[in-house]
Amino acid sequence: MKKILYIVLDGLGDTPIPQLENKTPLDAAVTPNMDMLAKKSKMGYVYTVGKNIAPESDIAVISILGYDAHKYYTGRGPLESYAEGLKVDDGDLAFRVNFATMADETSDKIKDRRVGRNLTTEEATQLSAEINEKVKLSAPASFIFKNTIGHRGVLVIYGGKNRKLSGGVTNTDPAYGKEGVFGIALPKFDNVLLKAKPIEGMEKDASCILSAQLINEFTEKSRVVLNNSAINKKRIKEGKLAANVIVSRDAGDSLPKFPDISSLYKMRVGCFVEMPVERGIALLTGMEVVEIPLPSGNLEKDYILRAKKVKEAMGTYDALYIHIKGPDEPAHDGDFKKKKESIDAIDKFFFKELLSGVDLKKTVIAVTADHSTPCLAKAHTDDPVPFMLSTEMDKYDSIERFTEANSRKGSIAGIVGTDIMPILVKAAKG
DSSP states (O other), X not given: OOEEEEEEETTBBOOOBGGGTTBOHHHHSOOHHHHHHHHTEEEEEEESSOTTOOBXXXXXXXXXXXXXXXXXXXXXXHHHHHHTTOOOOTTOEEEEEEEEEESSSSOOBEEETTGGGOOOHHHHHHHHHHHHHHOOOSTTOEEEEEEOSTTEEEEEEEOOTTOOOOSOBOOSOTXXXXXXXXXXXXXXXXXXXXXXXXXXXXXXXXXXXXXXXXXXXXXXXXXHHHHTOHHHHHHHHTTOOOOOEEEEEEEESSOOOOOOHHHHHTSOEEEEOOSHHHHXXXXXXXXXXXXXXXXXXXXXXXXXXXXXXXXXXXXXXXXEEXXXXXXXXXXXXXXXXHXXXXXXXXXXXXXXXXXXXXXXXXXXXXXXXXXXXXXXXXXXXXXXXXEXXXXXXXXXXXXXXXXHHHHTTSSEEEEEGGGHHHHHHHHHHO
């Protein structure tokens, strides 16, 4: 049986950009190594969760790993909280959160949802400690707040003895809505801090009412602490934005119960993941996390290291899931040049190093994305993502380059995310 390398480039998919001669960042990028794979591939495109769905990363990753998100998903909050080692039992209320910046101390207008993307881990850790020490919820409720990477964090609220909380509450983060249990990235929104409330149809549910009250109480009390923090006063003096509010989204009140992925596919599966949500999914699906350092900012060093670690791990695992964050962040900022440069670097350093030691006669390599993040939209969209499957086979699609447009010419057309793993397993056995 061949080894499987399943490589997911976060937010890779895009749409034509006038400043790039109506090319996408992927099409404009210099990608000789991925293009070499394309010539020895079958290509196609994927709706990772389904047509007309602009997925958040969590439900997209769940889907492309072969699980029906509609069946198993319980919210992003529980996934990331679990990844950070926080206790999340049934009836506990977990959120994914951001440090953000308010326009001033009294208004509800948000100036920046990500604190200018320059909040350091040291600053976030100190602010988290202040919140945990100084904020007290109405007894008997309690909470644990933890920063993760940059401006990101997680929050778990515990209702107290015999008081079950509910994930059926709306977000305080205006950039995301909810459709049932799914978080939805909104293409347009008023950038104001929202009050959480029970979701539609649950307005009279006591657990939902209590949960909304508690997250609103946390938001108000933590905002006071953050506004008075010496860390934020120092940032303001330095001309930086203050991390003076916590915006919350994607509540859940239980962990998903995934079938073990190694048992499903009769293979030992390892993974390379960077973000808390991906780590949470990996751990809960039974994948073994191969530990690697967090990105240093030196793309050449980081991507070459990851490629070398992948080649080393191939001796231990039957399949490896490799999630590379690179293209998504600049896409959210609308920075098409930086997104193109990220793809350039992934090809030049990660793929060049990887392909120097991989035999396609013994390996199946799949390259795709979890979702599209077009730079013009600055958000996830329902556009399908390109997909290529490369290994030694009788017939290839004979497509020269790996691009969104070329994916439409491939033979693996219009599949959904849950189709991918069975395709890879079949190719590995073939």
